[in-house]
Amino acid sequence: MTEDWRGAWTAALDELELDVSRIETMLADEHRHAGTPPADLWRPPTELGALPLELKPRADEILTRQLRVAEEIARRLTSNRQQMAMTSRLETGESVKRPVYVDCAM
Numbered sequence: 001m002t003e004d005w006r007g008a009w010t011a012a013l014d015e016l017e018l019d020v021s022r023i024e025t026m027l028a029d030e031h032r033h034a035g036t037p038p039a040d041l042w043r044p045p046t047e048l049g050a051l052p053l054e055l056k057p058r059a060d061e062i063l064t065r066q067l068r069v070a071e072e073i074a075r076r077l078t079s080n081r082q083q084m085a086m087t088s089r090l091e092t093g094e095s096v097k098r099p100v101y102v103d104c105a106m
Contacts, residue, residue, distance in 0.1 A: 006052050012045045013058055020065045027072055 019042035051059055
């Protein structure tokens with residue numbers, strides 16, 4: 001039973017680590033993978049019980065990588081929003097121009 005429990009946790013961590021690796025690869029080569037989301041989203045296993053103590057360092061390392069990836073995704077989303085806001089303010093060169101000011105003195 002103990003070996004099955006440890007093996008189930010090892011398999012779950014393998015799967016989670018593979019998911020994090022895919023996202024890290026996508027972030028490293030964003031142009032190649034821009035339209036390619038991961039095919040299989042990781043889902044936490046159920047009924048595994050407590051994490052074996054000897055797997056805790058590996059689980060902690062995967063968590064650290066997940067947090068780093070999430071932070072990078074948030075940074076890129078913020079950057080994209082800023083770029084969209086900036087480009088929306090640029091003049092397009094089309095014939096319709098917005099007024100520079102409105103004279104309300106009359």
